[in-house]
Amino acid sequence: MKIKNHIVAWSFVALSLSCATNPFTGKKTLALVPNTQILPAAFAQYNQFLGENKVIRGTSDAEMIKRVGEKISKASERWLTANGYAGYLKDYKWEYNLVDDKTVNAWCMPGGKIVFYTGILPIADGERGIAAIMGHEVAHALANHGQQRMSAGQIQQVAGVATAVAVSGKNQATQQIVGQAFGLGSQFGVMLPFSRSHETEADKIGLTLMAIAGYNPDEGSELWKRMKAKSGGQAPPEFMSTHPSNDTRIANLKAWAPGAKQEAQKYGITSFK
Numbered sequence: 001m002k003i004k005n006h007i008v009a010w011s012f013v014a015l016s017l018s019c020a021t022n023p024f025t026g027k028k029t030l031a032l033v034p035n036t037q038i039l040p041a042a043f044a045q046y047n048q049f050l051g052e053n054k055v056i057r058g059t060s061d062a063e064m065i066k067r068v069g070e071k072i073s074k075a076s077e078r079w080l081t082a083n084g085y086a087g088y089l090k091d092y093k094w095e096y097n098l099v100d101d102k103t104v105n106a107w108c109m110p111g112g113k114i115v116f117y118t119g120i121l122p123i124a125d126g127e128r129g130i131a132a133i134m135g136h137e138v139a140h141a142l143a144n145h146g147q148q149r150m151s152a153g154q155i156q157q158v159a160g161v162a163t164a165v166a167v168s169g170k171n172q173a174t175q176q177i178v179g180q181a182f183g184l185g186s187q188f189g190v191m192l193p194f195s196r197s198h199e200t201e202a203d204k205i206g207l208t209l210m211a212i213a214g215y216n217p218d219e220g221s222e223l224w225k226r227m228k229a230k231s232g233g234q235a236p237p238e239f240m241s242t243h244p245s246n247d248t249r250i251a252n253l254k255a256w257a258p259g260a261k262q263e264a265q266k267y268g269i270t271s272f273k
Contacts, residue, residue, distance in 0.1 A: 023085045024143050024205050039091055039111040046095070046113035054100040056118070062098040064127055065116050065134075068213075069096030072134045073112065075212035076142055078267055092141075104230065108137035110144070123226050128273065131215035132223045135206030143201050199244055200252065207256050211264035216272035220253035 021028050056062045073094045080088045094112040101117040108114045114137060116130070124130045207217040228246035244252070261272070 020144075022143055023080060023083060023088060024139070025201055042109040042111050042113060043093065046109050046115075049115070050097060050099075056098045056100055059098075061118070061121060064130060065098045065114075066096045068127060068130045068134050068215075069094065069114055069138075071213040071215075072131065072138050072209050075209045076138060078212060079208070082267070089142075106133050106137050108141045110141050112138070112141060114138070123230055124223070125226065128215050128219040129223050129226075131210040131213060132206065132217075132219045135208075135210040135213075135215075136202045137206075138209060139202040139205035140198065143198070143205060199249075203249060203253055204256050207253065207260040208263050211260040211272065212267050212269060214264075214269055214271075214273050217257040217260035217264075218254075220257060221250045224250045224253060 073089075073092075077089060080086065089112070092112040094114075096114045096116075098116050098118065102119040103117045104119045104123060106114070106116040106120050114134070116133070120133065121130075124133055203220070207220050210219070211217045224246055228250070231246070264272075
């Protein structure tokens with residue numbers, strides 16, 4: 001039991017000392033793994049990925065990805081400066097690449113390292129769709145979601161050890177039942193909702209960024225209608241998924257679009273592409 005108590009005590013100390021307020025969400029977030037460790041690792045992994053995949057350069061699509069990415073990153077910097085966070089992205093090294101891959105995906109690593117797969121271009125259906133996707137992916141990095149997930153994973157591991165220690169004196173059947181219950185409970189009760197909340201935050205922040213960049217945020221809900229059509233409407237139940245359901249996202253994005261336009265007006269944006 002002493003080991004368990006030490007683990008629990010360490011967890012409370014780590015949580016109390018490792019929270020930071022994110023300017024985009026206004027929330028205190030887990031930061032057990034510092035950016036001084038995360039960013040160099042992310043940059044190295046990004047370069048390794050580019051070296052192992054076919055990067056498309058010089059085409060109209062590749063140039064569009066870069067053009068939209070630069071507009072979205074400048075929008076984020078404008079928002080941060082206007083809200084008292086000038087220099088917040090000083091360690092970011094923005095990069096925007098298109099990779100030849102049929103997978104319907106795009107992502108942004110911590111520090112602004114972005115990849116779009118060619119497979120997502122038909123669903124994006126043009127520059128506005130690219131802006132909606134770009135805003136969402138950049139928002140993940142700006143909200144420090146990667147850092148939070150790494151931190152949450154560490155806490156989950158520690159809690160798992162504490163649970164195992166707590167039942168170590170029980171019979172094997174009891175240990176297995178408790179272990180399975182902890183695994184299911186932590187996954188469906190904590191980790192998956194944690195991931196869904198990140199997706200929702202990125203959706204909302206992304207709309208604001210694309211609007212400040214001059215793109216019509218109404219495109220957000222239209223994009224997800226196309227995403228839903230592409231998937232044939234098939235998706236796991238929302239409580240079993242890392243992402244909100246398509247219908248939830250469409251409804252949210254549609255409801256948030258007017259607010260994103262109002263925010264963009266603060267930066268002199270009165271018409272949208």
